[in-house]
Amino acid sequence: MDNSYLIKTDELVKIFPMGKSKITALNHVNLQFKKAEFSGLVGPSGSGKTTLLNIVGSLDSPTEGSATVMGRKIEDLSHKQGAELRNRHIGFIFQTFNLLPVYTVFENVEFPLLLLGLSAQERKKKVMKALEWVQLADRVKSKPAQLSGGESQRVAIARAVVKEPKIILADEPTANLDAENSHNILRTLEKINRELETTFIFATHDEKVIRYLRRKITLIDGKVARDEVFENPVGKGEGQ
């Protein structure tokens, strides 16, 4: 196994039982992702994008084959080891932001650090740094309900990057945002990708997102149909 890959799947199969029949969500997927990739899974609805992200994020396990993330085989991890892997190395960004409504912006971003057991001082430093990344340092005391959609998603990004994970998985991060906010967020994510060398995997239908990608993997019926690399993505520098 080549250790330069952060993520590697081997003949990955995921089958969901559906009553008497079965749905093959992933059908022998072989993919590798290196450090600092800015890549995306595209494809029609139901093609298996979310399923693949969930397995890579150790939220779900393969039916067959193997997925290796940061040198650990997902199929062999206990629930606790999976949580540990997510906690240390993986950040998630969702379509629906999923901020914790009763907590402030600061506390939402701080939460992953609480799980890591960092001191209050360290937490504060890291949270402020993450909020500066997304230009929300002045909103620490706000509650999610007081934020716009774009701001909410930026808080969610801060929450994902605050522990400086090796990998960020973003499932339709712009689906609930308008064009301007989408570009804004993508530029932020790209900056994080460049400066922290974080590996990004998106799952998206959104053309705006796709134009930023340096690697586009097209899934169709759970299979990798195309795997394209763009040295100079079209989206780069757009909308500035």
Place this chain on the structure above:
Amino acid sequence: MIKFILKGILRDRSRSLFPVLVVAIGVFLTVLFYSYMGGVMTSFLDTSAKFDTGHLKIMSRAYAENSDQMPNDLAYIGVERLMNELKKDFPGYVWTKRIRFGGLLDVPDDSGETRAQGPVAGLALDLFTPDSLEWKLLGIKDSIVQGNAPEKPGEILISDEFAKRLGISPGETVTLIGSTMYGSMAAANFTVAGTVHFGITALDRGAVVADVTDIQMALDMEDAAGEILGFFDNFVYREEEAGLAALKFNVKYEGEKDEFSPVMMSLHEQGGMIDMMGMINLYLPVLVIVFVIIMSIVLWNAGLIGSLRRYGEIGVRLAMGESKGHLYRSTIIESIFLGVIGTVIGTALALVIAFWLQEKGFNISQMMQSSTLLMNDVIRAKVTPMSFVIGFIPGLLSNVFGSSIAGIGIYKRKTAQLMKELEV
């Protein structure tokens, strides 16, 4: 992390309110019931001690065996000598002799014919010795309804209820018909000085209170008395000490061994007291357990609804790398906090009412119509240190229990499923 949980509880009122409310109500009922039972017990013991058992009671062996029949033919003879010995041997106590007797009270009209007649339960006690403790003990002066307290031999008190029923008023002469210690018929005239109401239904139905010397004469019981009661000189009953005193006395008089030799019994050794206390000690835990079960079921359901509402939060926390065990523990910690808050509120409310009941009392004479218990009609709660802590048993147990079962759902559900629900 604890701080994080606390913030969540305090800010999300809609989530916290229901469990706190349920716990508070259950705890409220438990604490109130506990304090109420404490009051009932105390009042019951207190009344029993004053009117019947004393803290210690001395009877002849034979009398003790049939004491509920007031067998004055078996009364102890040699009371004065024995009381002198008691004073010497048991300095921390005060002693008083009593005779309980049954009989008929006959009210004659002007021509001496019977106008009215009724059975009475008589209590003869020391009314005329200057330092007699009976006045204070039974609160006789405060209990007088009509007329006056007896001032000289030959004067008695009868219960007000009885007086009304038989149409007797103070100043009238009545005849007590009973039997002497030796079994022959006795009749003696008394003047009704006044009527009393003790507030104890069992007594107020047909009581006659007379001086013990008068009754000794009337019933031919010279230097004899059915019972000698002893009280701690500060009137606070101490179970163990009383037991030891009884033991000491009984060892001393063991040698006499005939059926007229005296025996001493402490309050809790007499007439079903042990059963009564045992019953109460049994009821309380049963009640607490019932509350725990009911509240647990309610809180379990509340917890289920709560965690349904919080699927989003649960999913995100799992995605962020929190383990299910950690998440589960944090729900338990949360439930402990909510349990404590609810318990404190419930206990505080219950104590307010219990204190009020303790001070003001609550009249239950309506419910006591057919009672034969020597129990005061006014029920008072009793607030003890235990009242402050007992609520934590149902309060904490039920909430922790309820959310523990509700939280099992977190374990049962696949992480991916939780994430799926998150995306809707």
